[in-house]
Amino acid sequence: MWGGWLFCLAWVGDFGRAQSIFAPLRLHEASRPDPSRLLGLHAYRTCCITQKIDHFGFAENRTFKQRYLLADQHWKKGVGSILFYTGNEGDISWFANNTGFMWNVAEELGAILVFAEHRYYGESLPFGNKSYTDAKHLNYLTSEQALADFAILIQHLKNTIPGAQNTPVIAIGGSYGGMLAAWFRMKYPHIVIGALAASAPIWQFDSLVPCGSFYKIVTEDFRKGGLGCSETIRNSWAAIKRIAGTEKGLQWLSHTFHLCSPLKTTTDVINFKELLREAWIYLAMVDYPYEAAFLQPLPAWPVKVICKYLKNPKLPDRLLLQNIFQAVNIYYNYTGKASCLNLTQTATKSLGLRGWSYQACTEMVMPMCSDGINDMFEPQKWDLHSYSEDCFKTWGVRPRPYWIPTIYGGKNISAHSNIIFSNGGLDPWSGGGVTKNITDTLVTIMIPEGAHHLDLRANNPSDPISVLQARLLEVHYMKLWLQKQKRVKKCPK
Amino acid sequence: MWGGWLFCLAWVGDFGRAQSIFAPLRLHEASRPDPSRLLGLHAYRTCCITQKIDHFGFAENRTFKQRYLLADQHWKKGVGSILFYTGNEGDISWFANNTGFMWNVAEELGAILVFAEHRYYGESLPFGNKSYTDAKHLNYLTSEQALADFAILIQHLKNTIPGAQNTPVIAIGGSYGGMLAAWFRMKYPHIVIGALAASAPIWQFDSLVPCGSFYKIVTEDFRKGGLGCSETIRNSWAAIKRIAGTEKGLQWLSHTFHLCSPLKTTTDVINFKELLREAWIYLAMVDYPYEAAFLQPLPAWPVKVICKYLKNPKLPDRLLLQNIFQAVNIYYNYTGKASCLNLTQTATKSLGLRGWSYQACTEMVMPMCSDGINDMFEPQKWDLHSYSEDCFKTWGVRPRPYWIPTIYGGKNISAHSNIIFSNGGLDPWSGGGVTKNITDTLVTIMIPEGAHHLDLRANNPSDPISVLQARLLEVHYMKLWLQKQKRVKKCPK
Numbered sequence: 001m002w003g004g005w006l007f008c009l010a011w012v013g014d015f016g017r018a019q020s021i022f023a024p025l026r027l028h029e030a031s032r033p034d035p036s037r038l039l040g041l042h043a044y045r046t047c048c049i050t051q052k053i054d055h056f057g058f059a060e061n062r063t064f065k066q067r068y069l070l071a072d073q074h075w076k077k078g079v080g081s082i083l084f085y086t087g088n089e090g091d092i093s094w095f096a097n098n099t100g101f102m103w104n105v106a107e108e109l110g111a112i113l114v115f116a117e118h119r120y121y122g123e124s125l126p127f128g129n130k131s132y133t134d135a136k137h138l139n140y141l142t143s144e145q146a147l148a149d150f151a152i153l154i155q156h157l158k159n160t161i162p163g164a165q166n167t168p169v170i171a172i173g174g175s176y177g178g179m180l181a182a183w184f185r186m187k188y189p190h191i192v193i194g195a196l197a198a199s200a201p202i203w204q205f206d207s208l209v210p211c212g213s214f215y216k217i218v219t220e221d222f223r224k225g226g227l228g229c230s231e232t233i234r235n236s237w238a239a240i241k242r243i244a245g246t247e248k249g250l251q252w253l254s255h256t257f258h259l260c261s262p263l264k265t266t267t268d269v270i271n272f273k274e275l276l277r278e279a280w281i282y283l284a285m286v287d288y289p290y291e292a293a294f295l296q297p298l299p300a301w302p303v304k305v306i307c308k309y310l311k312n313p314k315l316p317d318r319l320l321l322q323n324i325f326q327a328v329n330i331y332y333n334y335t336g337k338a339s340c341l342n343l344t345q346t347a348t349k350s351l352g353l354r355g356w357s358y359q360a361c362t363e364m365v366m367p368m369c370s371d372g373i374n375d376m377f378e379p380q381k382w383d384l385h386s387y388s389e390d391c392f393k394t395w396g397v398r399p400r401p402y403w404i405p406t407i408y409g410g411k412n413i414s415a416h417s418n419i420i421f422s423n424g425g426l427d428p429w430s431g432g433g434v435t436k437n438i439t440d441t442l443v444t445i446m447i448p449e450g451a452h453h454l455d456l457r458a459n460n461p462s463d464p465i466s467v468l469q470a471r472l473l474e475v476h477y478m479k480l481w482l483q484k485q486k487r488v489k490k491c492p493k
Numbered sequence: 494m495w496g497g498w499l500f501c502l503a504w505v506g507d508f509g510r511a512q513s514i515f516a517p518l519r520l521h522e523a524s525r526p527d528p529s530r531l532l533g534l535h536a537y538r539t540c541c542i543t544q545k546i547d548h549f550g551f552a553e554n555r556t557f558k559q560r561y562l563l564a565d566q567h568w569k570k571g572v573g574s575i576l577f578y579t580g581n582e583g584d585i586s587w588f589a590n591n592t593g594f595m596w597n598v599a600e601e602l603g604a605i606l607v608f609a610e611h612r613y614y615g616e617s618l619p620f621g622n623k624s625y626t627d628a629k630h631l632n633y634l635t636s637e638q639a640l641a642d643f644a645i646l647i648q649h650l651k652n653t654i655p656g657a658q659n660t661p662v663i664a665i666g667g668s669y670g671g672m673l674a675a676w677f678r679m680k681y682p683h684i685v686i687g688a689l690a691a692s693a694p695i696w697q698f699d700s701l702v703p704c705g706s707f708y709k710i711v712t713e714d715f716r717k718g719g720l721g722c723s724e725t726i727r728n729s730w731a732a733i734k735r736i737a738g739t740e741k742g743l744q745w746l747s748h749t750f751h752l753c754s755p756l757k758t759t760t761d762v763i764n765f766k767e768l769l770r771e772a773w774i775y776l777a778m779v780d781y782p783y784e785a786a787f788l789q790p791l792p793a794w795p796v797k798v799i800c801k802y803l804k805n806p807k808l809p810d811r812l813l814l815q816n817i818f819q820a821v822n823i824y825y826n827y828t829g830k831a832s833c834l835n836l837t838q839t840a841t842k843s844l845g846l847r848g849w850s851y852q853a854c855t856e857m858v859m860p861m862c863s864d865g866i867n868d869m870f871e872p873q874k875w876d877l878h879s880y881s882e883d884c885f886k887t888w889g890v891r892p893r894p895y896w897i898p899t900i901y902g903g904k905n906i907s908a909h910s911n912i913i914f915s916n917g918g919l920d921p922w923s924g925g926g927v928t929k930n931i932t933d934t935l936v937t938i939m940i941p942e943g944a945h946h947l948d949l950r951a952n953n954p955s956d957p958i959s960v961l962q963a964r965l966l967e968v969h970y971m972k973l974w975l976q977k978q979k980r981v982k983k984c985p986k
Binding site for chain 1: 545549551553628629631632637641644648682855889890899900908909910911
């Protein structure tokens, strides 16, 4: 079962190998919303709002239904707030159920929770099942349109929920949703009084940060995961190359890795290596301190668990790769239910991935590279030209890598205010994140033991102190904004 | 000769009578750029930059040439600034030649002057002479696209003018250009350190201000212009109605007002009254203290001059209307060269007006109304429904009156900084402008004796003290921003 996706770009069939930034994130069935969680205190209503397909032009005047989830059982009318999740690239119910932080703080902040689905994802499809037909239909899949949807939705909520007219709104999001939260505050400060941007790599664009930082952090995670671990993975690529050179070797690989269909072509081998790379990247991203099923069901501290199999980088090829299989099997088959590993079951079947692939081919161009020295991956240069060619072949559009820094300010964002940028020290995306305070009101929170937006997840007994502190600080800042807002209302200038 | 236009909406043929907000502004030949002014200290180069037709979508990847004017003879490399005129609805050379303020302060601020033409105006036509063909071609005529053009242009200038990389930029504009300057600072604070928004009615939208304020201020100007003046104009409408009721009366009107072609139909009479209304509105807007030819060649304090003919509101119809002719003749024929007054020579021939008409039918919906009691005009309610119908008939689009407050914040703009809102007390647009300080860095400057952005005009011996003070303050604030920018650079946090 394939579902929601999170930062799951550019890996579409053959294309984007060198550009493959985010391998597909596979949402396991176990992480789908459990109806029992939606009862009582965690209950929400599913609602819809009519939105213009194009906020920025007038020739296209048609509308579509945007889905959002609403939970107002904790709302304290008159004193409370609205916590607004700026939905990212996937089914919004998945985000609602993986953002326990908002549910945990709802009562303390007397908050209405709103989870807004991002257009072109989940059920919010501007042209129904034709939404992904071609570049013309995809033309309205941009961050700007998504932010405008959010603005219209908030105005609608304030106008229609009795007593909510003057309720202050705080934007919250993680990953791409975190970028949207930050950008929302930057562009619509009249609509949200502040934003919590968790694990939001708003600087992973153009040449704002070195393209190698992402893979370097992944590698560092595995280096810390156990002696020999990252080295073993680094050596595995050459081992695969040597073994995949013969037909017998291909057979051996297919058998050893329990592949559902045997490796035959060069493309198969590329896809196979992609599968491995995907596993390492996502293990680093979801290296949470407890058993979780965010992307796949995984044990606590999965990188450490996996590294137990990868202690000896000097083994002969076949022994080394057998260990790699043991390790990767934890990622793809922790439950032990899969009878084989499916290479072709790629993410292209997921609307979420397709949407992100398009976004990565237009605005969300995040240069990535590896050199095999500072990281454990095969060397891959950032090649905008071939990236652009691939985008044009796949979607009929060309990326504009300069655009995000132009419209959202790049590193020059100090004129804005009331944004918390939180980052996990283990999270590869922290390399493109804001990790140093910019002003008194553009603040950062580092969670050294945190993976990808751990702070947005529900409280857990295994949480490291750093994430508990982060959540306390986040609530502290939100309360500050709310208090300031109240003061402004009581004593207008 | 018909040329540039300034706030010249919605009056297209029959349509928009009730909605006619801005009558066409007729740019007289005398106000066209005089080549001799462009020499020496006032010289500029005409340049072009390639811009994406659509910054906010990727299906349309074509480009067009945007024109801008560049004057760098006053630039002090290393310490100077860039003053950037955010071009509005007309030929940019006209604005360059009517914004003497920028030329006057260029040396003091060591500034490069840039005047950027607004897309779809002047020579900056995205689809050449097909730009106005239909709603599809007009789809990229929005304030957001114009701001994006400006952002791209500034980045281009900084990247290509040697030594300009770190030069701080200040946005300056008047009227709609003033709105663009303010909105530019709000949305792109990483690109401009501040903005001077002169006579920018950013609140003349939705129901942010009463729809009657505009005509009330026009009326007040004529009331102050001389005893009986506004009352005479108020009485003229009924007089016209009475006289236009007979064929003989129509002949008399046509003859008395020296019309080029005689009044015959009801539409003719409507157009005739429109011509009068247009004269009164623009006289109020350009009530400058010296002879000027901003829209039409006019004497100093033209409202006072005209009011000399309008002292007796109680005269019989024909005598009263003869006086009205004397008055309006000052506006349309101050030079005395016109042999007759042409009703059909409407502004629809001007690209500038057509563009503004489209903008007024999409984003720039500025509700206007008159009641004949608090103002001297015929009662006209604001009727969005018929406005929308007319827009659809004319352009195939429907207005979205909520959009400008949604995207630019309406009255809730206190999160922004470094914007000067200047307003003239005589200017009817001041009713929709920001006339009270919002924060320490969102400041207003009132010029009681000022008409429409008098402060942006060149120094003149007849300038009232209030406008001299305004210009001093404006330069003072700009220097503050520049100094702060320098401090930030020297001592980064």
